[in-house]
Amino acid sequence: AQSVAQPEDQVNVAEGNPLTVKCTYSVSGNPYLFWYVQYPNRGLQFLLKYITGDNLVKGSYGFEAEFNKSQTSFHLKKPSALVSDSALYFCAVRDIHNTDKLIFGTGTRLQVFP
Amino acid sequence: GAVVSQHPSWVICKSGTSVKIECRSLDFQATTMFWYRQFPKQSLMLMATSNEGSKATYEQGVEKDKFLINHASLTLSTLTVTSAHPEDSSFYICSAYPGLADFNTGELFFGEGSRLTVL
Numbered sequence: 001a002q003s004v005a006q007p008e009d010q011v012n013v014a015e016g017n018p019l020t021v022k023c024t025y026s027v028s029g030n031p032y033l034f035w036y037v038q039y040p041n042r043g044l045q046f047l048l049k050y051i052t053g054d055n056l057v058k059g060s061y062g063f064e065a066e067f068n069k070s071q072t073s074f075h076l077k078k079p080s081a082l083v084s085d086s087a088l089y090f091c092a093v094r095d096i097h098n099t100d101k102l103i104f105g106t107g108t109r110l111q112v113f114p
Numbered sequence: 115g116a117v118v119s120q121h122p123s124w125v126i127c128k129s130g131t132s133v134k135i136e137c138r139s140l141d142f143q144a145t146t147m148f149w150y151r152q153f154p155k156q157s158l159m160l161m162a163t164s165n166e167g168s169k170a171t172y173e174q175g176v177e178k179d180k181f182l183i184n185h186a187s188l189t190l191s192t193l194t195v196t197s198a199h200p201e202d203s204s205f206y207i208c209s210a211y212p213g214l215a216d217f218n219t220g221e222l223f224f225g226e227g228s229r230l231t232v233l
Contacts, residue, residue, distance in 0.1 A: 041229065043118075043209075043225050043226040044224040046222075046223070049220075049221050099171065100211070101148055101163060106157045107156075107157050
């Protein structure tokens, strides 16, 4: 079965510092991986995806993620965090063997302190 | 980008009543929509896959008679919570792939969500 894991419930980082939000995956076949962000009482906004190609994927709002096949990871990164980046971040994998639904990780709350 | 609209954003109802939530694709046609449920401080759990013109596919453990899904057109799917009870209080979010190419390799677009509170 396809799954993703986000080992950290919360990540705290000072504004201006680099941030990393971790995600590991378990899939059969080639992974289709995604990162979404959720602000309070809002739906999810797409940040970036990895389907194929370069392992380093650049996305919205200065975020990027590195696909690492040997470590089965897809960590989200940003070189310099902003207070406005504080939100809930979800890693997801697309279950291409079952209706193409997205399967989400448990989410990581990012708190950026001024 | 593609827009998915949900209505209402907030709804409060009495226990035992039914509530309908609408999900519309505003600038594209969606043969498939996905309904998710999110409890406070938790992840999104897929409830069902809504298929235009046919029955929805429910995930294991989701009561199909409690959560009625209708996908009558290519731009509208509805979720009706029947005989709602306080434990049905949750944040419901719909989503869709905006096109065939996106269905193959793209991302899901999500509505803004509907918060249901059952008193």
